[in-house]
Amino acid sequence: MQLRKENILVVDDDIHILELLQRHLQSWNYHVYKAISVKEAVEILRNTQIDLLITDLKMPEIGGFELIQFVSENYPEIPKLIVTGFPSVQDSLVAIKSGVVDYLTKPFTKDELMAAVDKSMNSKNELTIPSTNLKQAGKNSYGEIIGNSEKINDVIQIIERVKNNKATIFIKGESGTGKELVARAIHYQGKYARAPFIAVNCGGIPDNLLEAELFGYTKGAFTGADKVRDGFFQAANGGTIFLDEIGNAPKSVQTRLLRVLQEKEVVKVGAQKPEKIDIRIVTATNSNLREMIKNDTFREDLFYRLTVVEIEVAPLRDRKEDIPLLVNKFLYKYGLEYKDRFIKIAPEASKVLERYSWPGNIRELENVIQRAVIMCDRIIEIKHLPDSLKINIDFSSDALVSLKEIEKQHIQKILNATNNNKTKAAKILGITRKTLRQKLDN
Template sequence: MALRKENILIVDDDIDILELLQRHLKSMDFHTYKAISVKEALFILKDTEIDLLITDIQMPEVDGLQLLRYANEHFPNMPKLVVTGYPSVDGALEVIKSGAIDYLTKPFTKEELKTSIAKAFSHKPKTASPQSKKENHANNRYADMVGESEAFHKVTNIIERVKHNKATVLIKGESGTGKELVARAIHYSGKYSRAPFIAVNCGAIPENLQEAELFGYKKGAFTGANENRNGFFQAAVGGTLFLDEIGTASLAVQTKLLRALQEKEITKVGSQKTEKVDIRIIAATNADLQDDIKKNTFREDLYYRLTVVEVNVPPLRERKSDIPLLVEKFLRKYGVEYKDRLLRIAPEALQVLERYHWPGNIRELENIVQRAVIMSDGIIGVKDLPDFLKFQIEFPERGFVPLREMEKEYVQRVLAYTQGNKTKAAEILQIDRKTLRDKLGQ
């Protein structure tokens, strides 16, 4: 099996330097990622396994030293190199203290770069083999998903088994649980990752247009069909077609979907000619399709064709141990986007999030973290969370209480507070003593 090319991230606000470095690195058979700012670099580091970081120091807004410090704590095993056009002894010392292996001064030769890269990789810890590194990485992260719960690992184990083949998959789960993330993980983690991934929300397409949008149409097939047009099936050839909310597909579309799955061929609207399609279909639903079958709104034979492999994505309330990891992921995402820095959450605020039941699942959690990042001035605390998450006092049902009785009860509480002093009570209530007696019924 061929070894994976090392991924090198280059960070520099000078486009010419980026292009030069990329040409040199490609000629050395490395795979490169480019970023023109620290913010862009953080997005790449968040989503990609990087083997070496090469960064400039002098950059606008956030400099390369801060990126080095961040990478040193979050990716301690990833070697770092610095290239700079502003050399100084103090600067070099600061760079090395920040975790860089070597320090290259612009302009530098290709051989100097090659020597520095070799030096950087020689410093990379060798305590874990590539396979064990992969396994450790997978303990709490898979593609763009994070988790450490048993429920999370059940899902990722299924992904591991199906990602390299084109078996049809049905993903079930409540709204907001991340069904599309599972579909994308299946596609992008497997050997077909370079092929198209086309996501279609069936519920967002009007029923009378579903067939034409999915399978395409011939010119003149219906009013407004002024040209031949391919559908989502043709766009996804060789790759994956993700059909979200499959339960909303019309019965006519379900019939054509069944044929596409059985015969691996489709027919455009208005055409008699069939077209072969090499495609993997992943469908998703938050509905009970078995119930829809009983109501005759979903075909039973299509259901069994779709469920060659079934993935049940658990609701967040069943994987609460994953909340800290999810919060960390969203803090990283929105902290960089809105505040140009990474934010932390106070333990007591995290406890509030962990005790909530999350009817909106991960999508609801992401929205709340996003809001908290916007509202926070520093470490996210309980004050930055919406009130409905905080402790609520549940009062017993009292039924209808006359206003006069409620008023009398309030006056009695004020009187108790003043230890029976009616003059003080009247002052607090801003009424005279006679009115006070009337309200007490005396």
């Protein structure tokens, strides 16, 4: 009989179970790899093509469930089979949810093992993919803001109160949370929607140019100023100007901005005569302006003028219930842009997205979906997501293991290498058999 191509990885801290499984599997012409710990199993997975994982659940340090989660996200094509001596209804339910194909209880017969292995090897990971529900996404949007979480609803309630007046509004939040979308909603959901909306990234314009870009300049005001030119404030007259990253504005710009707020007028660079304007000013930053005031890099009087109404946009990690709605939005957007069709996402991939903490917020999520749409055909699966989002097993705690535990681990490795022959192991270790037995019992 020809050897099969399939490689099976068996993980159990009981050497006798490992040897029993190896004998049975080899009798059916499978290639068998053994590991007595999750750490060894991960090393084998990283260096070997494995076709089936058989693992125990109760193991020291890192357990079988953590290994199953690791394999599910990093090697989703590998079917998983549990063999355990401590069965429970709770464990079996968790195992099924984790994508385990079958669940064997020790002791088991050879026929039961064969049936479970055959079932696992023949299993096809048929995905039930939910359709992108665009109608539902529409019910959970406000302008370009997507979400139905309590924190987003709080933001929308404030927008509803300010959208029809020209109170100065300050939006704070981490980078990538959608502060500009909030500013646009304030403008376009209110009665001034037909007036101009001008967005300015104060951090993206050099300090020596920001003043002229914002307020305009006269001919000859500086080198290269060969004509009179209006600035962003004049362009937004009658509507809304959104000054993003206002914390980056130099003191000279802060002083001019204070005059705009107090006098409702602007003065071009190089001019003497002020120009009246009717404008709503919305600002935003991810900087701590109060700290900047203490460090004398931001004007305190300007701060209070800008923060008549404050809106705080929560980070994505604090409103994870909005992630599926945002994912649907980006699937629709990039599916049409790159594939000319709707792209779906597998439930397992969705779970990974909903669990991740998203330090880059919505901008990071959009980037991940954009890349995944490009890499997939019709369905985004776990393999299309970056490794940084997937569960990883951290072995850094090894450095904190006691000397006694390290010694015990070393003894166990020698026993494994000698097929549990205590006499041989004691000789290799340079101790008596009695000392070996004492060290194993302690």
